[in-house]
Amino acid sequence: MSLDKDTIRKIAFLARIRVPEDALDGLAGELSNIIGWVEQLNEVDTEGVEPMTSVADMDWPRRDDEITDGGRAQDILANATDPEPAPGGEDGNGGGFFTVPKVVE
Amino acid sequence: MTAFPELSIAAAGKGLEAGDFTAEELTRACIEALESGRDLNAFITETPDIALDRAKASDARRADGRAAGPMDGIPIAIKDLFCTEGVLTTAGSHILDGFTPAYESTVSANLKDSGAVMLGKTNLDEFAMGSANVTSYYGPVKNPWKGPGGKDLVPGGSSGGSAAAVAGGLCPGAIGTDTGGSIRQPASFCGIVGMKPTYGRCSRWGIVAFASSLDQAGPLTRTVEDAAIMLGAMAGHDAKDSTSAPIDVADFSAGLGEGVKGMKVGIPKEYTLDGMPAEVEALWRQGMDWLKGQGAECIDVSLPHTKYALPAYYIVAPAEASSNLARYDGVRYGLRVEGSTLDDMYEATRGEGFGDEVRRRVLIGTYVLSAGYYDAYYRQAQKVRTLIARDFTEAFEQVDVLLTPTAPSAAFAIGEKMDDPVAMYLNDVFTVPASMAGLPAISVPAGLDGDGLPLGLHLIAKPFDEVTLFRAASALEQAAGFDAKPGARPSTPQGGAS
Amino acid sequence: MTYLISGESGDWEVVIGLEIHAQIVSEAKLFSGAATAFGAAPNTQVSLVDAAMPGMLPVINEHCVAQAVKTGLGLKAKINLHSVFERKNYFYADLPQGYQISQYAEPIVGEGTVILDMPDGETREIGIERLHMEQDAGKSLHDQDPKRSFIDLNRSGIALMEIVSKPDLRTPEEAGIYLRKIRTILRYLHTCDGNMEEGSMRADVNVSVRHPGEDLRTRTEIKNVNSVRFVMQAIEYEAERQVEAYESGEDVVQETRQFDSTKGETRPMRAKEFAHDYRYFPDPDLLPLVLSQDLVDHIATLIPEMPDEIKQRFMADFGLSANDSGVLVADMDTADYFEEVANGRDPKQAVNWVTGNLFGALKKAGLPIAESPVPPESLGELLDLVEDGTISGRMAKEVFEEMMATGKDAADIVEEQGLEQITDGAEIEAFVDRVIAENQDQAADVRNGKEKTIGWFVGQVMQATGGKANPKMVNELLRKKLSG
Ligand SMILES: [Mg+2]
Numbered sequence A: 001m002s003l004d005k006d007t008i009r010k011i012a013f014l015a016r017i018r019v020p021e022d023a024l025d026g027l028a029g030e031l032s033n034i035i036g037w038v039e040q041l042n043e044v045d046t047e048g049v050e051p052m053t054s055v056a057d058m059d060w061p062r063r064d065d066e067i068t069d070g071g072r073a074q075d076i077l078a079n080a081t082d083p084e085p086a087p088g089g090e091d092g093n094g095g096g097f098f099t100v101p102k103v104v105e
Numbered sequence B: 001m002t003a004f005p006e007l008s009i010a011a012a013g014k015g016l017e018a019g020d021f022t023a024e025e026l027t028r029a030c031i032e033a034l035e036s037g038r039d040l041n042a043f044i045t046e047t048p049d050i051a052l053d054r055a056k057a058s059d060a061r062r063a064d065g066r067a068a069g070p071m072d073g074i075p076i077a078i079k080d081l082f083c084t085e086g087v088l089t090t091a092g093s094h095i096l097d098g099f100t101p102a103y104e105s106t107v108s109a110n111l112k113d114s115g116a117v118m119l120g121k122t123n124l125d126e127f128a129m130g131s132a133n134v135t136s137y138y139g140p141v142k143n144p145w146k147g148p149g150g151k152d153l154v155p156g157g158s159s160g161g162s163a164a165a166v167a168g169g170l171c172p173g174a175i176g177t178d179t180g181g182s183i184r185q186p187a188s189f190c191g192i193v194g195m196k197p198t199y200g201r202c203s204r205w206g207i208v209a210f211a212s213s214l215d216q217a218g219p220l221t222r223t224v225e226d227a228a229i230m231l232g233a234m235a236g237h238d239a240k241d242s243t244s245a246p247i248d249v250a251d252f253s254a255g256l257g258e259g260v261k262g263m264k265v266g267i268p269k270e271y272t273l274d275g276m277p278a279e280v281e282a283l284w285r286q287g288m289d290w291l292k293g294q295g296a297e298c299i300d301v302s303l304p305h306t307k308y309a310l311p312a313y314y315i316v317a318p319a320e321a322s323s324n325l326a327r328y329d330g331v332r333y334g335l336r337v338e339g340s341t342l343d344d345m346y347e348a349t350r351g352e353g354f355g356d357e358v359r360r361r362v363l364i365g366t367y368v369l370s371a372g373y374y375d376a377y378y379r380q381a382q383k384v385r386t387l388i389a390r391d392f393t394e395a396f397e398q399v400d401v402l403l404t405p406t407a408p409s410a411a412f413a414i415g416e417k418m419d420d421p422v423a424m425y426l427n428d429v430f431t432v433p434a435s436m437a438g439l440p441a442i443s444v445p446a447g448l449d450g451d452g453l454p455l456g457l458h459l460i461a462k463p464f465d466e467v468t469l470f471r472a473a474s475a476l477e478q479a480a481g482f483d484a485k486p487g488a489r490p491s492t493p494q495g496g497a498s
Numbered sequence C: 001m002t003y004l005i006s007g008e009s010g011d012w013e014v015v016i017g018l019e020i021h022a023q024i025v026s027e028a029k030l031f032s033g034a035a036t037a038f039g040a041a042p043n044t045q046v047s048l049v050d051a052a053m054p055g056m057l058p059v060i061n062e063h064c065v066a067q068a069v070k071t072g073l074g075l076k077a078k079i080n081l082h083s084v085f086e087r088k089n090y091f092y093a094d095l096p097q098g099y100q101i102s103q104y105a106e107p108i109v110g111e112g113t114v115i116l117d118m119p120d121g122e123t124r125e126i127g128i129e130r131l132h133m134e135q136d137a138g139k140s141l142h143d144q145d146p147k148r149s150f151i152d153l154n155r156s157g158i159a160l161m162e163i164v165s166k167p168d169l170r171t172p173e174e175a176g177i178y179l180r181k182i183r184t185i186l187r188y189l190h191t192c193d194g195n196m197e198e199g200s201m202r203a204d205v206n207v208s209v210r211h212p213g214e215d216l217r218t219r220t221e222i223k224n225v226n227s228v229r230f231v232m233q234a235i236e237y238e239a240e241r242q243v244e245a246y247e248s249g250e251d252v253v254q255e256t257r258q259f260d261s262t263k264g265e266t267r268p269m270r271a272k273e274f275a276h277d278y279r280y281f282p283d284p285d286l287l288p289l290v291l292s293q294d295l296v297d298h299i300a301t302l303i304p305e306m307p308d309e310i311k312q313r314f315m316a317d318f319g320l321s322a323n324d325s326g327v328l329v330a331d332m333d334t335a336d337y338f339e340e341v342a343n344g345r346d347p348k349q350a351v352n353w354v355t356g357n358l359f360g361a362l363k364k365a366g367l368p369i370a371e372s373p374v375p376p377e378s379l380g381e382l383l384d385l386v387e388d389g390t391i392s393g394r395m396a397k398e399v400f401e402e403m404m405a406t407g408k409d410a411a412d413i414v415e416e417q418g419l420e421q422i423t424d425g426a427e428i429e430a431f432v433d434r435v436i437a438e439n440q441d442q443a444a445d446v447r448n449g450k451e452k453t454i455g456w457f458v459g460q461v462m463q464a465t466g467g468k469a470n471p472k473m474v475n476e477l478l479r480k481k482l483s484g
């Protein structure tokens, strides 16, 4: 299967990675190459074979329903990227917000 | 006497115990070695202050008779994929600019608790995606070994900084992570021991995720014994990782030096590749002879789906990565490139923050999971993975360990194989199958190629049978007697490391 | 009950399916140890896992799994002993991981049934398609800043059950009754508090229209509707809109819409409109969820008597109508309350008091029945006082009001205020004689055949006794004395 520029554009948007227009051709070539190579898997007869979900062969681990975390807004917000913190964001453990460009719903 | 940083962990441990030197002296020597070895670009962040604090604390414990064990006071390097509390953690990526976690990964915390001294965070391929350590935002790492004419070589990847640091004599041990060969292949390229334990043996908590079903932490050391010692301090069940095995840490050194008499060693015929360099094949045969010479029995086995492991890996790993890397969105940590809308900011941040190889793999992963393609690619790859694991299970009904080459070649020059991703991926052809099946495996330095560059041999064992793996590896190590060292470290002036 | 929208091309039927998101009652989140309480300061109930810090991993809260199983059993649904958590991948401001951990191909609960009690006393069966567990997202605040939206991750990672109905609902009213019934069931089970104002329960409403007998047509999904009334309004509006579209030769596009409760309209969502491709795949950080039949059997023993069963029992034991019984069991506390009042008493009186005076008084006081100032045993005692003639029915209403206001027992109020009925014939006769003596003219009227004036006399005597005379006895005495 070869991937065309439109497909690259579409998956780049799904992955939210901006790809400059002049890089699309190159990427289409590289990805087509890789996809072409992995397609040799189609040769394998997997009729009736269960797909692997985990190599870990054990019971699912579980937690008790207890509050063991939280109350650490300072840690949570410490690396927040907005140079201008939202109100309430400065004092850390009193709470505060992350920010994103305004979303219109 | 051997220069401090070039001591083995075992020897350094004995010296500390005997009071021949202090952890502080050992650590200062390593810090100087780090400084004089900076041209290797093995470290992204050096943490000399933390190292000295911990070394002094170790000395104090020892003076009190409370030394924690064989790792107490041993300086080590940590791949910059492990989150370290209060210390910049980058994953080799621009997108994690300035990220300083408020938490410590379980493995590095275990090491800290064992008294190990963190020297710094080592360079790596961006998000551990690479086999040459050339994709790091912080620049390529140089292999301490030089090619013909003094050419700079890659150290392998993705744990290239850790491998170069140990091989280059900057520290006695380092930790790395291995998703498809990222510990074993650079160990082979750098002439050291690199070990990936069974999936679930070491906690993944606090390790920046690449491919969750494959990632495992492991040691890079100069000797097999050191690897066993270090793994002992890293491993253990962790309730914070749902894939961490609820199994006690074994005495991994238990079988060292016991030899391989009567051990059954499988030789998978599918690992003979067309166009494999004669030296690699010859070393493999040599490895069989060494083990036979010590009383092991070599048995031909078949792992029929070997050929499909690498393409299956290049579906599964990018698919998981495409999802694991979705959290790098410019909001809570790392790089933020402003945009007029939410999507605009996401696209700008991720477009600028990810390098070419990461972008390639995230896009491949997005593609193979997308509507209409999931069954053909991802599901088929996971089915093939079941068959690969089944091959191993059947082989291990006949044999105790498997012996293969670690990598299809020795280290190559920086800049080679850069324009053909698939050619680069082939570096992991021998290491990926064990990763896909979650098996423990180790690379032991075993010989030199025609250019005088190290080559490793690779052993694979049953799940959670690291004891047998180390036992076979130490026999191989003994027989190989590999004692070659990288040539004189390049141009920069030597510090007082000896 | 039919609900058809008539158009030029004939009648249109509405086809409705609901996806209800119900917050599981738990102390901690589905995959982390952070608290779930409502109303905390922003980002103070967030763990490193909920904030999707690098290297963080989910570990499942066992209680939440048990709650989902319990709910499945309460919906009489199939429990899948093997289920799988998958990642639903999409980018959004309130989704820090860039994916939601949910269940997709293999949910924990399969098909089930819910019985609706219709107002006419009939019942309707609605199919449940599945119930799966998933994480909630965080919250975005859009109106705090001119250029930015603010993100609070306190809700991020809270355990939800998504309960998906089959497209079996046909009217806005049915949808409302269905939503209420699910809420009732969840509350009986204590698996969700059903508090829609706090976002513990909200519904995605799938609506399409068709001519009766046709195959299903394109549906639209109205997201996150947060009250029963809004669900009904949204369906009404959306069905009309679709009919109008078809009637004017247009097509209905498959899309997600939102309900504007101030305008009573639905409109397409502007965000998230780019082609969805969620790229589901099993979450490699979690193992398949494998349950033992033993565990499921154990959870089954924890299921209380459910509303449908109680309703049947009330009808059989107390002779209640389907309607009365349905009203009482709609809320577990009400059913309990009623049962305590009704036991050993006249059930019809108990229904009247509970659904009449008590409901009215509680509504006025703004209290739930569990916090009623008059506990069921007190109401029962009040009824007993009426039954044994200590007080009159009319007096009982006043006593009840006093009980609501003070929380005192009925007997105490009656005694303190001396409200016992006067049932002593001689005592009443004295009052009657006095009133007749003082009103000779009116007495003459009665004797001359003006029957109505007897009523006037009863009133006078009652007034004279402060309302305490047994009205029946007063009536009888007056008739005897005035008819002579
Ligand atoms: Mg929905």
Ligand SMILES: [Zn+2]
Binding pocket: C021, C134, C162
């Ligand atoms: Zn949902």
